[in-house]
Amino acid sequence: MSNLEELIQLLTLERINDNTFVGQNxxxxxxxxxxxxxxxxxxxxxxxxxxxxxxAHSMHGYFILGGDLSIPITYEVDCLRDGRSFTTRRVVAKQNGKAIFNMAASFQIKEDGVEHQITMPNLITPKKLMNSLEQIEEMKTTDPDSYNLIKLTHPKVFEFKPVERLTALLAKDGPPFNHMWMRATEKVKADLPLQQQLLAYASDYNILTTASLPHREELRKGKTFYASIDHAIWFHRNFKIDEWLLYTMDSPSACNSRGFSRGSIFDRNGVLVASVAQEGLMRSTRIG
Known part of the structure; x- marks a missing residue:
């Protein structure tokens, strides 16, 4: 994924009929x-x-099977309800006729009501931080395998600036807290639905890593398989994906080869724009 236009094309599906769509990988x-x-x-x-x-104000998805990169994905939408204020949809993603993912999403008209939110933590601003690729340069000689893996998997369309020193975070056991500034690397002229789709894409980066932080030394002894099991997002307020957003993540629990993480996403003004929760598989060949 070399630029924003490619990502937008990836997220823009081909319509087959009223409720069926096909996407590439x-x-x-x-x-x-x-x-x-x-x-x-x-x-x-x-x-x-x-x-x-x-x-959209919320979406809840379950990853059922690992997706095959060589096969386009068919998305079938079930129109469950169209109410006066809320609309509910179910989406099933399939390859070769088998479900690999299902999702429920809820949509709402704009309404006035009471408001409150938690306070954004007072952390170093992105201007004073190196991005993740700059931070891992010292690993080029000390841990070349991890260095090459991060370089290979880092999305060019987003910039991430870890608040905690990334090399220390990944090398040694630590508390299950992770703070990351992120934004699209290009200007995004898009309405809110596409902004939300781009944020949904970006929200899957770094959150499962948070659940591994108290166990880095043990998990690094063998080969560990990581995979998302489920993922939920609540969209609270409008935002722009090309402006800095702070992704604050914590992991309350890990057990039975699963890690659970939560995330709050704030804009630069401290406005809480979205919340995230995910459980992921962390299956080590050395444990069990």
Missing amino acids: YQAPWGRVFGGQVLGQSLHAAYQTVSKDRM
Whole structure:
């Protein structure tokens, strides 16, 4: 994925009929369909069946099977409900007739009501931080395998600036907290639905890593298989994906080869724009 236009084309599905869409795959270097791609594409499919006055406020997805990069994905939308204020959609993603992912999304008209939010943590601003690729340069000689893997899998269309020193975070055991500034590397002239689809794509980066932080030394002893199991996003307020967003992540629990993580996404003004939750598989060949 070399530029923003390629990502937008990836998320923009071909319409087959009123409720069926087909999407292509980002050729992920790890050999399986990227979860963020399916999240963004499924939200795009749902949006195509919803009236323009309704915006997504939540989506909940389950990854059922690993996706095959060589096979396009068919998205089937089930129009469950069209109410006066809320619209509900279910989306099933399939390859070779088998479901690999399903998602439920809810949309709402704009309404006035009471408001509150948690406070954004007071952290170093992105201007004073190196991006993730700059931070890992010292690993080029000390840990070339990890260095090459991060370079290979880093998305060019987004810039990430870790608040905690990335090399230390990945090398030694630490508390399950992770803070990351992120933004698109190009200007995005898009309406809110596409902004949300791009954020859904980006939200799958770094969050599962948070659940591994207390166990880095043990997990690095053998080969560990990581995969998203489920992923939920709540969209609270408008935002722009090409402006810095702070992704604050924590992991309350890891057990039974699963890690659970939560995330809050703030804009530069401290406005909480979205919340994320994910459980992922962390299966080590050395444990069990």
